[in-house]
Amino acid sequence: MYKIIIDSCGELTDSLKKDGHFCNVALELDVDGYRIRDDESFDQHDFLRRVKESVKGPKSSCPSPEEYMQAFEGEADHVYVVTLSGKLSGSYNSAVLAVNLYNEEHEDCGKQIYVFNSRSASIGETLIGMKVQELEESGLSFDEVVKQTEEYISSMNTFFVLETLDTLRKAGRLSNLKAFVASTLNIKPVMGSTDEGSIQQLGQARGMKRALAKMVEDVVAATKDCEHRILAISHCNCPERAQYVKACLEKLARFKKIVIVDTAGISSMYANDGGIIIAV
Secondary structure (H helix, E strand, C coil): CEEEEEECCCCCCHHHHHHCCEEEECCEEEECCEEEECCCCCCHHHHHHHHHHCCCCEEEECCCHHHHHHHHCCCCCEEEEEECCCCCCCHHHHHHHHHHHHHHHCCCCCCEEEEEECCCCCHHHHHHHHHHHHHHHCCCCHHHHHHHHHHHHHHCCEEEECCCCHHHHHCCCCCHHHHHHHHHCCEEEEEEECCCCCEEEEEEEECHHHHHHHHHHHHHHHCCCHHHCEEEEEECCCHHHHHHHHHHHHHHCCCCEEEEEECCHHHHHHHCCCCEEEEC
């Protein structure tokens, strides 16, 4: 028996929600004092409205160790946890602390638990969970699943393009002047993950369509053996844009599978209205 726990920055597809092996542990959002739990009750349209009207911008808080410990319970003797990049959130550290506390309290339970630092976010976490399931279902030992999943994480890349820089500006990650210039000139940054799981700017383009085209080119250039890899796209309130990106990718490369999901709460905060995230 195995269980795959993904913090709520990682969106679960409908099939994964029904699978029985997956579950989310919720982070929380705060917009000017209004608390929002990133679970099935999350209302994306209401959240985006509040973010747009907010002066300070949204903030997030990670799950407590107690919440992770509750998720460990059950019959599964192999438990895998996938968290948002440790460079972006305290979720990873909270999950590691939860494992240490749980093992102290349940010394003889025989349960094996491992926490993966995704070094990614959003659908990147989901792909890691799917890889864990693939390896578990193939009959590998717990240690071998961990080893091969860590190798998979090291091979992954995450990319995203933002419609607006407003949230980054409000969060203090971008100067007012740079955000103003980018907005005025309609410059869209193409962003990506570093090897350590931080965010870096890979390039930029004038207009969303050109920025998406550049991101697609970057994705294909950075991905080896495309035909053997699953690619995932998450979008914040822009399904047509996600389908457009999928079509652009299919013109340049053949992937094993392409999955599209809408962003949940934490990913909606990062991507903002109109944002596109790709993980592969």
